Amino acid sequence: MSDGMSNARRGRPAQLSTEAAGNSTALIGLELLKAIAKAARPMPLTEIARAAGMSASRTHRYLSSLQHAGFVLQNESTGRYGVGPSTIEIGIAAMKSVDGSQIAAAVMKDLTERTVLCSYLCIWGSNGPTVIRSEMGDVQTAVRMRIGTNMSLLTATGQIFLSFMPEERTRDFLKRDIEDWKEEMPESTASVEKSMRLRARVQKLGIAKTRGMRNPTWTAFSCPVFDPSGDFRMALTVIGVSALFDTSLDGPVAEQLKASAKQLSSTIIA
Numbered sequence: 065m066s067d068g069m070s071n072a073r074r075g076r077p078a079q080l081s082t083e084a085a086g087n088s089t090a091l092i093g094l095e096l097l098k099a100i101a102k103a104a105r106p107m108p109l110t111e112i113a114r115a116a117g118m119s120a121s122r123t124h125r126y127l128s129s130l131q132h133a134g135f136v137l138q139n140e141s142t143g144r145y146g147v148g149p150s151t152i153e154i155g156i157a158a159m160k161s162v163d164g165s166q167i168a169a170a171v172m173k174d175l176t177e178r179t180v181l182c183s184y185l186c187i188w189g190s191n192g193p194t195v196i197r198s199e200m201g202d203v204q205t206a207v208r209m210r211i212g213t214n215m216s217l218l219t220a221t222g223q224i225f226l227s228f229m230p231e232e233r234t235r236d237f238l239k240r241d242i243e244d245w246k247e248e249m250p251e252s253t254a255s256v257e258k259s260m261r262l263r264a265r266v267q268k269l270g271i272a273k274t275r276g277m278r279n280p281t282w283t284a285f286s287c288p289v290f291d292p293s294g295d296f297r298m299a300l301t302v303i304g305v306s307a308l309f310d311t312s313l314d315g316p317v318a319e320q321l322k323a324s325a326k327q328l329s330s331t332i333i334a
Contacts, residue, residue: 092116092118092126093126093129093130093135095116096112096116096123096126096127096130096136097130097135097136097147097151099112099115099116100112100136100145100146100147101147101151101190101191102190105144105146105240106139106142106144106145106146107144107145107146108142108143108144108145109123109124109127109143109145112127112145127145130148131145131148133150134148134149134150134151135147135148135150135151136148136151137149146191147190147191149212152212153212155189155190155194155212168185168197168298168300168328169197171300171324171327171328171331172184172185172197172199172300172324173199174324175199175300175302175320175321175324176199176200176201176302178320179201179302179304179309179316179317179320179321180201180304180309181201181302181303181304181309181317182198182199182200182201182208182209182302182303182304183198183199183201183300183301183302183324184197184198184199184209184221184300184301184303185197185198185289185298185299185300185301186215186221186225186298186299186301187297187298188225188229188233189214191214192214192215192216192217192222192225192237192241193214193215193217193219193221193222193225193299194212194213194214194215195209195210195211195212195213195214195215196211197211198210198211201302201304209303216241216244216245216277217234217237217238217241217259218241218242218245218254218259218274218277219274219277219284219286220272220273220274220277220284220285220286220301220303221272221284221286221299221301222241223259223262223266223272223274223286224266224272224286224287224288224299224301225299226238226259226260226262226263226266227262227263227266227267227272227288228267228288228296229296231260235256238256238259238260239256242254242255242256242259269313270287270288270322271285271286271287271313271318271321271322272285272286272287273285273286273311273313273318275306275311276306281305281306281307282303282304282305282306283303283304283305283306283309283311284301284302284303285301285302285303285313285317285318285321286299286300286301286302286321287299287300287301287321287322287324287325288300288325289325289328289329290329291329298328300321300324300325300328301321302317302321
Protein backbone atom coordinates (compact mmCIF):
# COMPACT_ATOMS: atom_id res chain seq x y z
CA MET A 65 0.00 0.00 0.00
CA SER A 66 1.51 3.37 -1.02
CA ASP A 67 -1.28 5.82 -0.19
CA GLY A 68 0.91 7.80 2.23
CA MET A 69 -0.53 6.04 5.27
CA SER A 70 1.51 2.85 5.32
CA ASN A 71 3.22 3.98 8.54
CA ALA A 72 0.11 5.41 10.20
CA ARG A 73 -3.13 3.88 11.35
CA ARG A 74 -6.19 4.79 9.28
CA GLY A 75 -8.64 7.15 10.93
CA ARG A 76 -6.00 8.73 13.19
CA PRO A 77 -3.68 11.68 12.48
CA ALA A 78 -0.08 10.90 11.80
CA GLN A 79 2.11 11.26 14.87
CA LEU A 80 3.89 14.61 15.12
CA SER A 81 7.64 14.56 14.92
CA THR A 82 9.54 15.43 18.09
CA GLU A 83 10.48 18.79 16.57
CA ALA A 84 6.90 19.59 15.53
CA ALA A 85 5.54 18.57 18.92
CA GLY A 86 8.13 20.75 20.63
CA ASN A 87 7.25 23.72 18.45
CA SER A 88 3.56 23.23 19.17
CA THR A 89 4.19 23.11 22.92
CA ALA A 90 6.28 26.29 22.79
CA LEU A 91 3.64 28.12 20.75
CA ILE A 92 0.86 27.14 23.14
CA GLY A 93 2.93 28.32 26.10
CA LEU A 94 3.57 31.66 24.36
CA GLU A 95 -0.11 32.10 23.59
CA LEU A 96 -0.98 31.54 27.24
CA LEU A 97 1.67 34.09 28.28
CA LYS A 98 0.28 36.61 25.79
CA ALA A 99 -3.24 36.13 27.14
CA ILE A 100 -2.06 36.70 30.71
CA ALA A 101 0.09 39.70 29.75
CA LYS A 102 -2.74 41.42 27.87
CA ALA A 103 -5.13 41.19 30.82
CA ALA A 104 -5.57 44.25 33.03
CA ARG A 105 -5.28 42.09 36.15
CA PRO A 106 -4.26 38.52 37.11
CA MET A 107 -6.60 35.95 35.54
CA PRO A 108 -8.31 32.84 36.92
CA LEU A 109 -7.61 29.50 35.25
CA THR A 110 -11.04 29.34 33.59
CA GLU A 111 -10.57 32.70 31.84
CA ILE A 112 -7.12 31.76 30.59
CA ALA A 113 -8.43 28.44 29.27
CA ARG A 114 -11.31 30.20 27.54
CA ALA A 115 -8.97 32.78 25.96
CA ALA A 116 -6.70 29.99 24.70
CA GLY A 117 -9.56 27.73 23.54
CA MET A 118 -8.27 24.87 25.70
CA SER A 119 -9.67 22.71 28.46
CA ALA A 120 -8.99 23.83 32.02
CA SER A 121 -7.03 20.68 32.82
CA ARG A 122 -4.74 21.06 29.80
CA THR A 123 -4.30 24.77 30.49
CA HIS A 124 -3.34 23.99 34.08
CA ARG A 125 -0.60 21.62 32.93
CA TYR A 126 0.95 24.30 30.76
CA LEU A 127 0.62 26.94 33.48
CA SER A 128 2.30 24.65 35.98
CA SER A 129 5.31 24.33 33.67
CA LEU A 130 5.40 28.08 33.05
CA GLN A 131 5.15 28.72 36.78
CA HIS A 132 7.99 26.32 37.50
CA ALA A 133 10.17 28.25 35.04
CA GLY A 134 9.23 31.59 36.58
CA PHE A 135 7.27 32.90 33.59
CA VAL A 136 3.96 32.84 35.48
CA LEU A 137 3.09 33.56 39.11
CA GLN A 138 0.00 32.25 40.90
CA ASN A 139 -1.45 34.21 43.79
CA GLU A 140 -1.78 31.76 46.68
CA SER A 141 -4.89 33.41 48.12
CA THR A 142 -6.87 34.05 44.90
CA GLY A 143 -5.48 31.32 42.64
CA ARG A 144 -5.16 33.86 39.81
CA TYR A 145 -2.22 33.92 37.41
CA GLY A 146 -0.05 36.88 36.42
CA VAL A 147 3.28 37.37 34.67
CA GLY A 148 6.31 36.09 36.57
CA PRO A 149 9.85 37.41 37.08
CA SER A 150 11.30 35.54 34.09
CA THR A 151 8.80 37.22 31.76
CA ILE A 152 9.63 40.62 33.26
CA GLU A 153 13.37 39.98 32.90
CA ILE A 154 12.97 39.16 29.22
CA GLY A 155 10.93 42.32 28.72
CA ILE A 156 13.50 44.46 30.51
CA ALA A 157 16.33 42.85 28.52
CA ALA A 158 14.49 43.64 25.30
CA MET A 159 13.97 47.23 26.41
CA LYS A 160 17.73 47.65 26.91
CA SER A 161 18.04 47.61 23.13
CA VAL A 162 15.46 50.37 22.72
CA ASP A 163 17.15 53.58 21.68
CA GLY A 164 15.17 55.76 24.08
CA SER A 165 16.20 53.94 27.22
CA GLN A 166 19.86 54.01 26.18
CA ILE A 167 19.79 57.73 25.38
CA ALA A 168 18.02 58.35 28.68
CA ALA A 169 21.00 57.12 30.71
CA ALA A 170 23.03 60.32 30.28
CA VAL A 171 19.98 62.58 30.62
CA MET A 172 18.85 60.87 33.83
CA LYS A 173 22.33 60.89 35.34
CA ASP A 174 22.50 64.65 34.79
CA LEU A 175 18.97 65.13 36.14
CA THR A 176 19.74 63.19 39.32
CA GLU A 177 23.01 65.05 39.85
CA ARG A 178 21.26 68.42 39.50
CA THR A 179 18.27 67.60 41.71
CA VAL A 180 19.90 64.98 44.02
CA LEU A 181 16.62 63.05 43.68
CA CYS A 182 15.87 59.54 42.43
CA SER A 183 14.86 59.63 38.77
CA TYR A 184 13.25 56.84 36.80
CA LEU A 185 11.90 56.18 33.32
CA CYS A 186 8.68 54.29 32.59
CA ILE A 187 7.14 52.81 29.49
CA TRP A 188 3.68 51.29 29.06
CA GLY A 189 3.99 47.55 29.66
CA SER A 190 1.61 44.62 29.84
CA ASN A 191 0.68 45.54 33.41
CA GLY A 192 0.67 49.32 33.09
CA PRO A 193 3.51 51.85 33.58
CA THR A 194 6.74 49.90 34.10
CA VAL A 195 10.12 51.16 35.34
CA ILE A 196 12.87 50.41 32.81
CA ARG A 197 15.67 52.61 34.16
CA SER A 198 16.43 54.23 37.50
CA GLU A 199 19.07 56.57 38.96
CA MET A 200 19.64 56.83 42.69
CA GLY A 201 19.75 60.28 44.27
CA ASP A 202 21.47 61.77 47.29
CA VAL A 203 21.51 59.48 50.33
CA GLN A 204 19.30 61.88 52.32
CA THR A 205 16.60 62.07 49.65
CA ALA A 206 17.09 58.64 48.12
CA VAL A 207 14.08 56.55 47.18
CA ARG A 208 14.97 53.18 45.69
CA MET A 209 13.00 52.34 42.54
CA ARG A 210 13.44 48.77 41.31
CA ILE A 211 13.60 48.00 37.59
CA GLY A 212 10.42 46.21 36.49
CA THR A 213 8.22 47.88 39.12
CA ASN A 214 4.67 48.59 37.92
CA MET A 215 3.43 52.07 38.84
CA SER A 216 -0.17 52.79 39.78
CA LEU A 217 -2.07 55.15 37.49
CA LEU A 218 -2.84 57.21 40.61
CA THR A 219 0.82 58.24 40.95
CA ALA A 220 2.43 61.21 39.21
CA THR A 221 3.90 58.79 36.66
CA GLY A 222 0.49 57.19 36.16
CA GLN A 223 -1.15 60.59 35.62
CA ILE A 224 1.19 61.17 32.68
CA PHE A 225 0.05 57.93 31.04
CA LEU A 226 -3.59 58.77 31.78
CA SER A 227 -3.15 62.19 30.20
CA PHE A 228 -1.24 61.30 27.06
CA MET A 229 -2.51 57.82 26.16
CA PRO A 230 -5.95 57.01 24.70
CA GLU A 231 -8.52 56.65 27.46
CA GLU A 232 -9.67 53.24 26.23
CA ARG A 233 -6.18 51.81 26.82
CA THR A 234 -5.94 52.98 30.42
CA ARG A 235 -9.49 52.78 31.79
CA ASP A 236 -9.43 49.11 32.91
CA PHE A 237 -6.03 49.58 34.53
CA LEU A 238 -7.30 52.70 36.30
CA LYS A 239 -10.29 50.82 37.70
CA ARG A 240 -7.97 48.10 38.94
CA ASP A 241 -5.63 50.58 40.61
CA ILE A 242 -8.50 52.43 42.30
CA GLU A 243 -9.81 49.16 43.74
CA ASP A 244 -6.34 48.21 44.96
CA TRP A 245 -5.87 51.66 46.49
CA LYS A 246 -9.19 51.52 48.33
CA GLU A 247 -8.21 48.16 49.83
CA GLU A 248 -5.08 49.77 51.29
CA MET A 249 -6.72 53.10 52.16
CA PRO A 250 -10.50 52.67 52.59
CA GLU A 251 -10.92 56.42 53.17
CA SER A 252 -9.49 57.16 49.72
CA THR A 253 -11.64 59.38 47.49
CA ALA A 254 -9.96 58.19 44.28
CA SER A 255 -12.36 57.58 41.40
CA VAL A 256 -12.26 57.16 37.65
CA GLU A 257 -14.06 60.47 37.14
CA LYS A 258 -11.74 62.41 39.47
CA SER A 259 -8.64 60.88 37.90
CA MET A 260 -9.77 61.57 34.34
CA ARG A 261 -10.53 65.22 35.20
CA LEU A 262 -6.81 65.68 35.78
CA ARG A 263 -6.08 65.00 32.10
CA ALA A 264 -6.66 68.53 30.82
CA ARG A 265 -4.65 70.10 33.65
CA VAL A 266 -1.68 67.76 33.21
CA GLN A 267 -1.76 68.20 29.43
CA LYS A 268 -1.75 71.98 29.84
CA LEU A 269 1.04 72.09 32.44
CA GLY A 270 3.11 69.30 30.89
CA ILE A 271 3.85 67.94 34.36
CA ALA A 272 2.10 65.88 37.07
CA LYS A 273 2.66 65.98 40.82
CA THR A 274 1.64 63.78 43.73
CA ARG A 275 2.49 64.02 47.41
CA GLY A 276 2.08 61.39 50.09
CA MET A 277 1.18 58.44 47.85
CA ARG A 278 1.64 55.37 50.12
CA ASN A 279 4.42 57.29 51.89
CA PRO A 280 3.38 60.65 53.41
CA THR A 281 6.91 62.03 53.22
CA TRP A 282 7.43 61.66 49.46
CA THR A 283 6.67 64.01 46.57
CA ALA A 284 6.98 63.04 42.92
CA PHE A 285 6.99 64.99 39.66
CA SER A 286 6.58 63.36 36.25
CA CYS A 287 6.77 64.64 32.66
CA PRO A 288 5.97 63.09 29.27
CA VAL A 289 8.62 62.13 26.71
CA PHE A 290 7.65 62.25 23.03
CA ASP A 291 9.26 61.05 19.81
CA PRO A 292 9.90 63.42 16.85
CA SER A 293 6.46 62.69 15.40
CA GLY A 294 4.84 63.94 18.59
CA ASP A 295 3.74 60.53 19.84
CA PHE A 296 3.94 59.94 23.59
CA ARG A 297 6.54 57.31 24.43
CA MET A 298 7.63 57.42 28.08
CA ALA A 299 7.31 59.17 31.43
CA LEU A 300 10.32 60.66 33.21
CA THR A 301 9.88 61.01 36.98
CA VAL A 302 11.77 62.34 40.01
CA ILE A 303 10.85 61.49 43.59
CA GLY A 304 12.22 62.33 47.00
CA VAL A 305 11.53 63.38 50.58
CA SER A 306 9.21 66.41 50.45
CA ALA A 307 10.89 68.39 53.22
CA LEU A 308 14.27 68.32 51.49
CA PHE A 309 13.49 70.01 48.16
CA ASP A 310 11.26 72.63 46.54
CA THR A 311 8.02 70.83 45.68
CA SER A 312 6.29 73.74 43.91
CA LEU A 313 5.23 73.22 40.29
CA ASP A 314 7.23 76.27 39.20
CA GLY A 315 10.26 75.48 41.36
CA PRO A 316 13.76 74.50 40.19
CA VAL A 317 13.19 70.74 40.46
CA ALA A 318 10.03 70.85 38.35
CA GLU A 319 11.74 73.10 35.79
CA GLN A 320 14.79 70.85 35.60
CA LEU A 321 12.58 67.81 35.06
CA LYS A 322 10.72 69.56 32.24
CA ALA A 323 14.03 70.48 30.62
CA SER A 324 15.33 66.92 30.90
CA ALA A 325 12.12 65.46 29.42
CA LYS A 326 12.33 67.97 26.56
CA GLN A 327 15.97 67.06 25.98
CA LEU A 328 15.12 63.36 25.88
CA SER A 329 12.23 64.04 23.50
CA SER A 330 14.56 65.85 21.13
CA THR A 331 17.02 62.94 20.94
CA ILE A 332 14.76 59.89 20.97
CA ILE A 333 14.36 58.04 17.68
CA ALA A 334 10.81 57.33 16.51
